[in-house]
Amino acid sequence: MYEADSLQFRQKLLNIAGGLGKGDVEDLKFLCKDLIPFGKLEVMTSAREVFEFLISNDVVNQEDTFVIAELLYRIHQICLLPQIGYNKEMVQGNLHLKGQVSEFRQMLYELSEDFTEDGLTSAVFLLKDHLPKRQSRMSGIELLTALEKKDLLSENNLTLLEDVCKKVSPDLQKKIITYKLKRVSLSVQESKETVPSSVRRSPLGGASLPTAIQEGSTQCTTKSSDSYGSLRQHTGHVHSLGSNPGVKAEDSVGHSEQSFSLGEQDDESKIATKKYKMDGLRKGYCLLFNNENFEGPLGQRKGSQIDAKELERVFKWLGFEVETYDNQTSTEIHQHLQKWQSSEDWKDSDCLVCCILSHGKSGEIYGTDAQLIPIRTIMSYFTAKQCPLLARKPKLFFIQACQGEKTQKAVFLDVDTDDHLGSDAQSAGLPSPQPSIPEEADFLLGMATVDGYLSYRHTREGTWYIQALCTKLKQLVPRGEDILSILTEVNKDVSYRADPQGEKKQMPQPAFTLRKKLIFPVPKDPPPSQQP
Structure with missing residues (x-):
């Protein structure tokens, strides 16, 4: 049945391609410059090749053909929309939520x-x-x-x-x-939406932002230019990113480039236009902690290995050396961090990446021994003072763990798929005191969810957040996008997801004290999903 559906799906796209002339194909390619690397677009000569690339990168699939509908709408080929079940009004009604072609394009x-x-x-x-x-x-x-x-x-x-x-x-x-x-x-x-009169200055030089999304309001805007969020309850004073809020808004700033140029008069006052050095012989290390099996009442995190393998593939593709640690107790995690804190390998490295997949609660993650570690403590191992070889270098932390037990309410419902969702929540207990991130520069923290809420993991496909992160890195690094733009797209992707009953939603929460743009060099090899 699936093969028949796939054949029918491709036949529809083939019919659409046949209805487009040479000029239409050029228009299509031009509008796809936000979706397809320029080098690949240049050699494409047909709409079929464009569609094939979008399918192979899961931008288009049997369940979601909206990108094709949007492209046909924008090149004025309205007559072809019924081929994939759309009409003009349907496309117009969904552009603000699902549109992929940028305002600039x-x-x-x-x-x-x-x-x-x-x-x-x-x-x-x-x-x-x-x-x-x-x-x-x-x-x-x-x-x-x-x-x-x-x-x-x-x-x-x-x-x-x-x-x-x-x-x-x-x-x-x-x-x-x-x-x-x-x-x-x-x-x-x-600026008006995210910096109210209650804003106060952060020790980092930034301004604080309010919580933008409360329970029951999970609808997300779709453009990377939308308002920035904030973060306090997760880990303290940091700059936040994305149209997603949440955890309490304090000591963060929407535009990191402004925050550091306000109070500093040395050479770094002009860093807003600079980029972190990422072209060294050694990109750095990705430390990957994957906790799946726990002692006590914490449940097994089925599907976590899928996330771990995909993260390993993606960061190796980006040039990092990946060190994976499975099922680590809180003591073992501390020991590994202490070892890396004093490592001489950072001297020739451009960047640190640390990914933690585990259960968690507000501002903390669990070791497999069911003991909590504050996220603040994890990051503090690599401050400029504690790890001088990483001073002024970017340090990226991605945390896949629940930050509470509340469920975000959905706006739109979808009841068509099987339910295989688990959560990365604590088993029980009251919220713990909120720790704070060290008041240092050059950190980025990507949280799977806002404070107080669950994050979701598919037992066969991995977590919503990590899978979206890996997908967007593969799609957007080749286009030269910086990490903040990529994480905004991750926010957008995850915000659209819901459980089969449409009752469970998730909103990631990035935060940062980066002072420059961080752009990963484009790898010579194709993304992992495109490799044979």
Whole structure:
């Protein structure tokens, strides 16, 4: 039955591909630049190849074809939507929740459509020195693509394009101005929503943010430009990221780049435009603690090995040496951390990654001996003072563990799949006092859930959070996205998930004191899922 369904699904996409002309395919490829690496797009010549890539990377599957529907809608091929069960109104109604094409890409596509023949010829003439020498006639999409390839056009670099449009057509310039004003408006709105009058300064130099999501409100916005959240109850004073809230909002700031430039006058006051060094011979180590079997009343974490194996594959692909520790007691975890704290290997390493898969409660995780370890303590082993060889280097912690026993309520229901969900919660007990993160820079903490709530683990497929993290790293690292943008996409992915009855939801909570952008170098090999 599954094979028949798969065949029918692919036949529908093949029919759609057959209904698209050469110009439609170029439009499709242009809109997919947020979804497919540019190098791969360049060699694609058909819609079928585009669809095949989206399927192989699980952007499109039999259960979810919305990305295809969105692309058809944006290239004005409304007549093909019924092939996959959509119509114009259905697509429009879901764009704000499920849309994958960025505002920036939409704006560029509209510009390409609005170029008159004379205006395009004039633009090509003005930009002649920046365009391929042998190409005298270009479409609007080809022109914009050429500028992007030469790094003369990007979401944060519209100066050249705006200047040309001003000379060629004031109407085109207005589109760019409207887009820029919209971005500014979102930024202002973000600031108003996340930095109320109760904000107080953090010892890190940042501002504190409020809890943005309470129980019963788990609907998440879909763009990475949406408001940043905050974190206190998990681990204390850190900067937070994403449109997800929660744990209590204090001592965090929406824009980390601003927080450090406000009070420092040395060279690091300009770090907002800098990146962490990540091109050394040794990327660093990924320390992976996978606790599956516990003493006492804590249940077995079935499916955790799936997460552990995927994390190992992804971080090895990113160039890290992975050290895995299975089923460690609290004492053993401390011993391993102490060993790595004094390791000379950090001298030539660019970065530390530490992943912990376990049960937990507010601000703490369990060893297999059912003893709690504060997350603050785990991170404190690697502060600049305690581990000087990692000073000024990024330290990333990803924690897959419950942070309480409450269940987040769902907004949308889905009752079509089998229920194999477990939770990473404590068995019982009152919340413990909230620890705080060491007041040091260059940390990033990715929590699977906000404080007080459960996180979910599929016994055959792994946890929602870790699987989303690995998927987004594989998808977005090749596109040059920084870690904060990637984690925002992880937030978005997990926020859409629910149990079969639609009653259980989850909202991850990243937090950070990073002072620069962290961008993983693009590996030479394809992502693990694409390897034979």
